[in-house]
Amino acid sequence: MQLLITPLAAFDLEEIGDYIAQDNPIRAGTCLAELRALCKKICLNPAGYRRRPELSDEVGHFSEQQYFSGES
Numbered sequence: 001m002q003l004l005i006t007p008l009a010a011f012d013l014e015e016i017g018d019y020i021a022q023d024n025p026i027r028a029g030t031c032l033a034e035l036r037a038l039c040k041k042i043c044l045n046p047a048g049y050r051r052r053p054e055l056s057d058e059v060g061h062f063s064e065q066q067y068f069s070g071e072s
Contacts, residue, residue, distance in 0.1 A: 001042075001043045001046045001058065002043060003039055003040055003042075003043045005036075013036075016031075016032070016035075017029070017032045
């Protein structure tokens, strides 16, 4: 499976980074790098993640609570 970040998803990631950067510019960069790494991890083991057929037959899903709790 190949990772494809659509233009809309790339825009969303930039918006997320900009939002995080308001409080912590360094963490914004590392957070986005971690998100991209997790997406690549899905590509390496797609069977290990929940499918999202309502989005696409090739979309995998993971939940990373750390990003919403303010931990770093």
